[in-house]
Structures are given as C-alpha cells and as structure tokens.
Amino acid sequence: MTLDARLVVSLGGFELDAALRIERGEVVALLGPNGAGKSTALRALAGLVPLAGGHVRVDGDAWDRLPVERRPVGVVFQDYLLFRHMSALENVAFGLRSRGVRKAEARATALGWLERVGLGEHAAARPGALSGGQAQRVALARALATSPGLLLLDEPMAAMDAGTRLRVRADLGEHLGGFRGRTLLVTHDPLDAMVLADRLVVLEAGRVVQEGAPEEVAARPRTDYVAALVGLNLLRGTARGDSVELDGGGVVAIGEELRGEVFVAFAPGSVGLYGERPEDGPRNAWPVRVVGLEQQGHSTRVRLDGVVPVVAEVTASVVASLRLRPGDELWAAVSAAEVVAYPA
Numbered sequence: 001m002t003l004d005a006r007l008v009v010s011l012g013g014f015e016l017d018a019a020l021r022i023e024r025g026e027v028v029a030l031l032g033p034n035g036a037g038k039s040t041a042l043r044a045l046a047g048l049v050p051l052a053g054g055h056v057r058v059d060g061d062a063w064d065r066l067p068v069e070r071r072p073v074g075v076v077f078q079d080y081l082l083f084r085h086m087s088a089l090e091n092v093a094f095g096l097r098s099r100g101v102r103k104a105e106a107r108a109t110a111l112g113w114l115e116r117v118g119l120g121e122h123a124a125a126r127p128g129a130l131s132g133g134q135a136q137r138v139a140l141a142r143a144l145a146t147s148p149g150l151l152l153l154d155e156p157m158a159a160m161d162a163g164t165r166l167r168v169r170a171d172l173g174e175h176l177g178g179f180r181g182r183t184l185l186v187t188h189d190p191l192d193a194m195v196l197a198d199r200l201v202v203l204e205a206g207r208v209v210q211e212g213a214p215e216e217v218a219a220r221p222r223t224d225y226v227a228a229l230v231g232l233n234l235l236r237g238t239a240r241g242d243s244v245e246l247d248g249g250g251v252v253a254i255g256e257e258l259r260g261e262v263f264v265a266f267a268p269g270s271v272g273l274y275g276e277r278p279e280d281g282p283r284n285a286w287p288v289r290v291v292g293l294e295q296q297g298h299s300t301r302v303r304l305d306g307v308v309p310v311v312a313e314v315t316a317s318v319v320a321s322l323r324l325r326p327g328d329e330l331w332a333a334v335s336a337a338e339v340v341a342y343p344a
C-alpha cells in the first residue's frame with residue numbers, strides 16, 4: 001500500500017523531477033530552500049498542477065489519471081483556506097458533502113472531527129472568530145474528515161507565532177500518529193521535520209538531493225543546505241587512510257580508516273579556538289580569520305575563513321578571553337575523534 005510517485009513538472013523556467021515513496025501510516029517531510037519546488041511537488045500530488053511526466057500510483061491505481069475532486073487526497077495549506085462565510089462545522093462538512101455524503105451524516109462526522117481536534121465548542125464559529133492555531137485545526141479536521149489516502153500539509157504552521165507553533169506541533173504529532181493514510185509535510189523548519197516525520201526528503205532546485213531517517217540525515221548531511229539545516233560543518237575531499245585531503249585545500253585527520261571520495265562533518269561545538277597554534281592539542285589545527293559572530297542562546301557562533309572554512313560555537317568566556325572580533329587571526333582545532341567521515 002505504498003504511494004509511489006515520480007513527479008515531473010515544468011513551470012516556465014523551473015523543472016521538477018522528483019521520486020517520492022510514502023508507506024501507509026508514514027509521515028514524510030519534504031524540506032528544501034525557497035524555490036526548491038516543494039509546493040509544486042505537493043500541488044502535483046494533489047492534481048492542482050499537471051504532470052509533464054511520471055506517475056502517482058497506489059497499489060497499481062493510477063491516481064494521476066483521476067480528476068482532482070476524485071483523488072483521495074486531503075490538503076492543508078499554510079493559510080488554511082477556510083471558507084470565511086461558513087462555520088467551522090460547515091467547513092469540515094464541506095469536503096464530505098462534495099464527496100456525496102448526505103447532509104446529516106456529513107454534519108455528524110464533521111462534529112466528531114472537530115471534537116477530536118478539541119474544537120467541539122467552536123463548531124458554530126466563523127473562521128474570523130478563531131485564532132490561527134484553531135483555524136489550522138479546523139483545516140486539519142476538514143482534511144482528515146474525508147479519510148484521505150494521502151494527507152498533504154503545506155507549511156501548516158508557518159503563519160503561527162512561536163508559542164502557538166509549539167502547541168500545534170504537539171497536537172499535529174498526536175493526530176498524525178493516529179492517521180492510517182500517508183502524510184507529506186512540506187516545511188522549511190528542521191524542527192517540524194525532525195519531530196513530526198518518520199523520513200525526510202530534501203529537495204534542491206527541483207531534485208531530491210538526500211533522503212533518509214531524520215537521525216541519519218542529521219548525522220550525515222550531503223549538501224551545504226542540509227549541513228546548515230542540521231547545524232554541522234561539512235567539507236568534502238579524498239580520504240587516504242586516517243586523513244582526508246579536502247577539495248578546497250587543507251587536510252583533516254579523521255578517527256577511522258577510509259579511502260576515496262568522502263564527506264567530513266563535525267559539530268561547531270567541537271571546534272576549539274586558540275590565540276596560538278595549540279601544542280600537543282587535537283590533530284586538526286587550522287589558521288583561520290574571524291568573519292562573523294552571532295549570539296545564539298547562551299553560546300556564540302563564530303564564522304571562520306581560511307584554507308579550511310569552519311563555524312565554531314563557543315561560550316561567552318571564550319569570546320571574552322580571546323576578545324574575538326571580525327578580522328582576528330586565530331587557530332581552530334578539532335579532535336579527529338569528533339570528525340565523522342562517510343562516502344560521498
């Protein structure tokens with residue numbers, strides 16, 4: 001009962017060509033930078049954008065041949081797209097009515113769903129009288145009420161403030177946990193993806209560049225975008241035993257034996273900063289220049305340029321004792337044991 005799709009879409013100068021598989025009960029997060037084609041992929045699955053090639057199949061059923069209104073798909077958009085002149089109940093019942101369910105039954109089912117998302121008491125309210133989080137839950141209830149085989153969520157929390165987002169993320173996690181269809185969640189937010197998804201698919205410039213379990217993607221990024229998303233330093237080079245000659249120059253000692261093209265990743269927090277080259281210190285020490293400082297919670301992220309460009313995350317006491325400023329020349333050091341290398 002796997003959804004198996006290859007989505008080829010051509011929009012002006014933009015070309016999407018992405019393969020996606022979603023198992024029953026699985027939540028897949030589609031991540032990527034602005035303009036990568038995430039919304040286009042979602043719209044293509046919903047039938048709102050025509051396929052120039054490829055297919056959308058579930059168990060041999062060709063969903064791509066079905067007209068939009070007959071696809072067993074529920075969609076929740078970022079701005080919810082609730083009908084403003086209808087009550088919450090009528091909004092949720094609408095999807096059922098348009099699938100031929102009789103009025104009384106549609107209303108009863110809709111009320112059941114509003115109760116499940118905690119909005120039974122707001123059934124008569126118009127969308128304008130609901131908060132963003134509540135409106136989002138109505139939109140989710142409307143999408144789930146038709147028991148779709150595929151639930152599509154397009155940045156469902158993007159319009160919310162941080163506090164609401166936290167609550168709605170938890171709610172959504174609960175509802176998705178009980179949902180037996182397949183879910184595709186389009187998001188920019190790595191936290192939404194890591195918390196809610198069973199698997200991540202990363203799209204860049206219309207192509208899938210990496211996919212896997214959240215912990216796998218977080219530990220072994222394969223593009224600069226993914227590395228920035230999960231907060232790791234990422235370098236690329238050729239491994240010759242326990243060291244890697246970097247493509248951009250410089251060498252990184254690693255804690256294991258590898259050969260061939262590899263990625264090298266390490267956490268900013270594992271990078272130490274020193275005024276002088278550290279004696280008897282970590283095997284990796286590179287001369288660097290400070291190009292930027294950014295406070296993040298209790299630590300400072302220091303962007304460093306040099307033959308080996310890296311980001312370090314240090315405490316306020318390091319910033320103070322080294323009197324760090326843009327332009328300063330320093331040494332960055334990281335132990336080989338903190339460096340992860342994997343085939344490119």
Ligand SMILES: Nc1ncnc2c1ncn2[C@@H]1O[C@H](COP(=O)(O)OP(=O)(O)OP(=O)(O)O)[C@@H](O)[C@H]1O
Nearest residue numbers: 011012013014032033034035036037038039040041
């Ligand atoms: N109707 C359209 N006609 C022509 N080009 C379009 C159309 N819709 C989207 N595009 C282009 O397709 C590309 C992908 O857009 P899409 O909205 O799918 O990306 P996205 O990954 O969802 O981005 P964002 O994160 O900014 O929402 C962009 O370059 C966009 O400008």
